[in-house]
Amino acid sequence: MNDKQSPQSETVAWTGIVSDVALALAKGSVGYFSGSKALLGDALYSGADAAAKLADTLPWRSELVKRNKETERTQKGQRNKEPVVAILFSVLILMGGLQIAFSAIRDLTRGHLSPTGEAAIVTVLISIAFKEAIFQYQYRYFKKIGDGSHAAYADNHRFSLYTSITVFVGIAGSFAGGYLNWNPLLYMDPIAALLTSALIIRKGYSLITTSVLAQRDQELPSAETASFIETVERVHGVIRVEYLKALEQGRYVNLQVKISVNPRITVTEAQDISECARKLLQHRFVHVGEVHMDVVPYDPGYPYKSNYELVDNDSPTLLQ
DSSP states (O other), rough: BBBOHHHHHHHHHHHHHHHHHHHHHHHHHHHHHHHHHHHHHHHHHHHHHHHHHHHHHHHHHHHHHHHHOHHHHHHHHHHHHHHHHHHHHHHHHHHHHHHHHHHHHHHHHHHHOOOOHHHHHHHHHHHOOOOOOOHHHHHHHHTTOOOOHHHHHHHHHHHHHHHHHHHHHHHHHHHHHHHHHHHGGGGGEEEEEEHHHHHHHHHHHHHHHHHHHHOOOOEOOHHHHHHHHHHTSSSSSSOOEEEEEEEEEEEEEEEEEEEETTSOOHHHHHHHHHHHHHHHHHHHOOTTTEEEEEEEEOOOOGGGHOOOOHHHOOOOOOOO
């Protein structure tokens, strides 16, 4: 009886990836034709968001494959491929951020600037509203099911919102400069692009560090996992925690837990107990990310077997 990632959770995660790609293409197209470096930077940041989420999704999918009947050698090969993809995304993000920065500096030094059009402003406003709607949908869903990833979604969305607001201010200032015929305001767009490039570089660096730390998963000592075990044992229906392993991955701790329950209860009741224990861990400990629960029937062992179990046993025993 294992807790498996539901298809709906995977659909919600891929909705965010597809929406970021769509936003990147839309903002990139409008930014290119309108000549707005800031909007191009915002498009690149949306692409970086999609790449980061895709890098997070790949280990998730491999975890689903790992639960099938595969050999340990194959599993090890898959885990080694995951950080390579994430680092490749990170390098592309860093190169894009540097390119936006150099382009913005070139425009600032040359001084030959043109105002942005209305299409750029409308695109930014629509993208902010659309991005907020997708975020609320994902955040509320993962918080409802007790998934610890909702905190990471909020953290990533905050910097994405900062980027879009910076871009909007820059584009609006450049548009106002052209409308009022005041040249100093035209510098707002490349300045916003320069600030956006810094956020893009931060995004790429963060993805690299996360990928490297993911390779250095450290198991917490038993003294630090005692509080996890105590919390699980408080759940009604849990007889004993048979096994608990805590892996520190970056800022979060992922848990692998095996609990034993009454063998006479139904599968549905056992799943309810497992779900209750998982949610309790994620709500009580904010740094706990994923929790993989295994449920097994409680086995007291030979000396403590009850009489009703001995009736069907053909082998004679000393204890009746």
